[in-house]
Amino acid sequence: MTRFLTPLATTLPATVPFTGPETMERQQGHPFRARLGANESLFGPSPRAIAAMTAAVSEVWMYADPESHDLKAALARHHGVTPGHLVLGGGIDGLLGLLCRLTLEPGTPVVTSLGAYPTFNFHVRGFGGTLHRVPYRGDHEDPQALLDAARQTGARLIYLANPDNPMGSHHPAAVIEDMVANLPDHSLLVLDEAYADLAPEGSIPNIPPDHPQVIRLRTFSKGYGMAGARVGYAITEPGLAQAFDKVRDHFGMGRVAQIGALAALQDQDWLAKVQQRVVTARARVTAIAAASGLRALPSATNFVTVDCGQSGDHARAILRETVARGVFIRMPGVAPLDRCIRISLGDDAALDVLEEVLPQAVAAAG
Amino acid sequence: MTRFLTPLATTLPATVPFTGPETMERQQGHPFRARLGANESLFGPSPRAIAAMTAAVSEVWMYADPESHDLKAALARHHGVTPGHLVLGGGIDGLLGLLCRLTLEPGTPVVTSLGAYPTFNFHVRGFGGTLHRVPYRGDHEDPQALLDAARQTGARLIYLANPDNPMGSHHPAAVIEDMVANLPDHSLLVLDEAYADLAPEGSIPNIPPDHPQVIRLRTFSKGYGMAGARVGYAITEPGLAQAFDKVRDHFGMGRVAQIGALAALQDQDWLAKVQQRVVTARARVTAIAAASGLRALPSATNFVTVDCGQSGDHARAILRETVARGVFIRMPGVAPLDRCIRISLGDDAALDVLEEVLPQAVAAAG
Structure with missing residues (x-):
C-alpha cells in the first residue's frame, strides 16, 4: 500500500463492479460460444x-x-x-x-x-x-x-x-x-x-x-x-x-x-429494426426458458431476467453450469433477486447456443 | 446554479484548460488550413x-x-x-x-x-x-x-x-x-x-x-x-x-x-519513422521561424516553441495574426514563457501553409 492516498482512498475496497467476460475466458482457457452477459447489443450498431x-x-x-x-x-x-x-x-x-x-x-x-x-x-x-x-x-x-x-x-x-x-x-x-x-x-x-x-x-x-x-x-x-x-x-x-x-x-x-x-x-430506422429484433428475441428467450421449466419475467430491455424459482444457490448453480458450457450470462447479486439469472438478447446464432446449453445447465444444476 | 453541489464543486470556476480548435473554427466561420496547435501527430498512427x-x-x-x-x-x-x-x-x-x-x-x-x-x-x-x-x-x-x-x-x-x-x-x-x-x-x-x-x-x-x-x-x-x-x-x-x-x-x-x-x-518501425520525420520537421519549423526573425528553441518534442523575442503582448499578436490566417497554434499562458508561440510539427503540406502564413503574421503584428 502506498502512503500517498487520502484517508478515503485508503479505506476503499479493491472490488470492481463486474468481472469482464475476457477475464473469465482467460480463466477458463477458451472463448465463450455466446456472449449474453453484459447487455451488449449483438444486433450491432447502425x-x-x-x-x-x-x-x-x-x-x-x-x-x-x-x-x-x-x-x-x-x-x-x-x-x-x-x-x-x-x-x-x-x-x-x-x-x-x-x-x-x-x-x-x-x-x-x-x-x-x-x-x-x-x-x-x-x-x-x-x-x-x-x-x-x-x-x-x-x-x-x-x-x-x-x-x-x-x-x-x-x-x-x-x-x-x-x-x-x-x-x-x-x-x-x-x-x-x-x-x-x-x-x-x-x-x-x-x-x-x-x-x-x-x-x-x-x-x-x-x-x-x-x-x-x-x-x-x-x-x-x-x-x-x-x-x-x-x-x-x-x-x-x-x-x-x-x-x-x-x-x-x-x-x-x-x-x-x-x-x-x-x-x-x-439512423433511427436502424434503431427501429433493433427494437423489432429485441421484441422477437425476448419471445424466443422466454420460450427457451419455459422449455427448461423456468419463468422469464416480462422485459422492457435488451435482456430477459429468468426466475429460476428456487434459492439463490440454485440460480447460481444454473449460472455456473451455463457459463461452464460456454454461454456468458450474469445474475443479480443479492437476495431475493438472486433467484434469477439474466440473459442478454442475442442474434439467432447466439440464441441457438443458448437453446442447446440452457436445458443441459438446468439438468446439471439439479 | 444547482443546489446539489458540494461546497468544493460550488466554488470551482467554470474555466476549461484549453479551447478546442473546433470551437475556434465555429467562431471564425471557416476551418483551419493547418492544425498545428494541440501537439497532435500529423504523421498519424501506424x-x-x-x-x-x-x-x-x-x-x-x-x-x-x-x-x-x-x-x-x-x-x-x-x-x-x-x-x-x-x-x-x-x-x-x-x-x-x-x-x-x-x-x-x-x-x-x-x-x-x-x-x-x-x-x-x-x-x-x-x-x-x-x-x-x-x-x-x-x-x-x-x-x-x-x-x-x-x-x-x-x-x-x-x-x-x-x-x-x-x-x-x-x-x-x-x-x-x-x-x-x-x-x-x-x-x-x-x-x-x-x-x-x-x-x-x-x-x-x-x-x-x-x-x-x-x-x-x-x-x-x-x-x-x-x-x-x-x-x-x-x-x-x-x-x-x-x-x-x-x-x-x-x-x-x-x-x-x-x-x-x-x-x-x-509497430515500432512506424514509431522510428515518425521520430525521423519529427527531427526533419523541427529543422524546417526552425528555419521558417528564422526567416521571420524569430528564434526557435531546441525541441525534444513534436512541437517547436518559438521565442518571439519581445513581450507577451507581441507574441499574442503574432499568435492572433497566425490563427486569423488559418493556422491553429497555441502559446504558453504566463510570463515570462508567453514571449513564445508553440507550433506543433506537421507534414509538408501543413508546414507549407505555415511557411506562407508566419511571415505575414509577424509583419502584421508589427
Whole structure:
C-alpha cells in the first residue's frame, strides 16, 4: 500500500463492479460460444455508424471536439431540449462518477434499491457517500419506498433505473412522473434510462427539461449497439449540466466514438429494426426458458431476467453450469433477486447456443 | 446554479484548460488550413494500428476488456516491468484526474512550475488541492526549485514534465535521476513523459519500477499519433497502481482504442519513422521561424516553441495574426514563457501553409 492516498482512498475496497467476460475466458482457457452477459447489443450498431467510424479511424490523430458540438446539437433536436441541457460523457458509468463527484462528500446520504446497478454504488462509495438501500417490491424498484427512505435519510441523490437492470421491469411514465412530483426538496433524482430506447411505449416519463431535481441518463451502449465506444449523455437543467464542465476531462471523448454516435443517432430506422429484433428475441428467450421449466419475467430491455424459482444457490448453480458450457450470462447479486439469472438478447446464432446449453445447465444444476 | 453541489464543486470556476480548435473554427466561420496547435501527430498512427482499428469498428457493440490484459502484457514486455506496474487510462489527462482524486484532499499542497501543463492544475484544483508554482529556470523546469518548494510546503505531489510542454525543452536522464534521489519522503513525483517517445537519446531516466515515490505517465497520443483514441498509461509501483482500481471506471476504455493501441505498440518501425520525420520537421519549423526573425528553441518534442523575442503582448499578436490566417497554434499562458508561440510539427503540406502564413503574421503584428 502506498502512503500517498487520502484517508478515503485508503479505506476503499479493491472490488470492481463486474468481472469482464475476457477475464473469465482467460480463466477458463477458451472463448465463450455466446456472449449474453453484459447487455451488449449483438444486433450491432447502425451500418451508417460503422461507416462513419471506419472513415474516422484515419483521423484518430486528432483529439475530439471537446464540446461535442455537433453531437450535442443533434441530441438537442432529437430530445427537444437545448444543447445547454446536455452533458456528454464516457458512458453512463462515467457520468455517474462525475455526478457523484459533484454532489457527494464523505457521509452524504444516497438512496438506491437493494440489488440495483452496482456501478452507481461503486461511485457513491468512491466519493464517500453513504448508501441506503430499500428492497424491490416484487420485481420492480419501489418509488414510494425510495421517496420514504430519501425523506428519512435526507438523501441528496435517489437512484432509479427505468427500465430496470437487473430485473428488466419498468414503470409506466405516470409512476415516474408522480415520483418526480413528490421528490423531497433536498433530493436529486438520478433517472438511469440506459434501456429507454428499448422500452415499451408509455414508459418514458414527460419531465420538463428545466426541472431542478432530475438528471436523466442515456447511452449509445444499448439500443444503438455501441457499448465499446463509451458515449453516454445526461439531460438535466442547464445549471447542473454546466457544473460538469468544472470537473470533466474536456478532451476525454474518443474521436471515432463521437463521430459514430452522431451517425447512429441519425439512423433511427436502424434503431427501429433493433427494437423489432429485441421484441422477437425476448419471445424466443422466454420460450427457451419455459422449455427448461423456468419463468422469464416480462422485459422492457435488451435482456430477459429468468426466475429460476428456487434459492439463490440454485440460480447460481444454473449460472455456473451455463457459463461452464460456454454461454456468458450474469445474475443479480443479492437476495431475493438472486433467484434469477439474466440473459442478454442475442442474434439467432447466439440464441441457438443458448437453446442447446440452457436445458443441459438446468439438468446439471439439479 | 444547482443546489446539489458540494461546497468544493460550488466554488470551482467554470474555466476549461484549453479551447478546442473546433470551437475556434465555429467562431471564425471557416476551418483551419493547418492544425498545428494541440501537439497532435500529423504523421498519424501506424498503418497497422489503422488496420486493427478499422477491423475493430464492427465489434464496437462489445465493451472493451476492463483489465486491458493484452495491452498491459505488451506494455509490460516493452518497458521491462510487470503488468502490476501499469495503469491504463483515458489518456494522461484521465490518469492525472484519477491520481489527484486518490491523493488530494482540500488543502493538500502540490508543487508544479509556473506555466506548466494546465490540465494538471485543473485536476489539482478540481479536488481542492493547493497549487504552489515555481518559475522556470530559463526555458527549463527547475528540479531544484521544485524540490525546495516541495520541502517548504510539504507537497504530496510534484509535477514535472520531461520533455517539457510548453517549452519543448528536456533534462538529461541524470538530472531527473538526481531529482528522484532527493525527493522528500512526503512527495510523489508525477513525471509526465508524454513526449518521451520523441525525446533525444539519454533523456529518459532509469528509475526502478518499484520506486515508491514516482509515477511516470505515458501516452499513445503523441509519438504513436492516436490522440483521439484516449489511451494513456502510468508506470508505478504496484501498490499505487492497484489503488487506481478502487476508483477508475473499469469499463471506460474504448474497445477500438484499446485494440489500436496494441497494434501501434507492436509497430515500432512506424514509431522510428515518425521520430525521423519529427527531427526533419523541427529543422524546417526552425528555419521558417528564422526567416521571420524569430528564434526557435531546441525541441525534444513534436512541437517547436518559438521565442518571439519581445513581450507577451507581441507574441499574442503574432499568435492572433497566425490563427486569423488559418493556422491553429497555441502559446504558453504566463510570463515570462508567453514571449513564445508553440507550433506543433506537421507534414509538408501543413508546414507549407505555415511557411506562407508566419511571415505575414509577424509583419502584421508589427
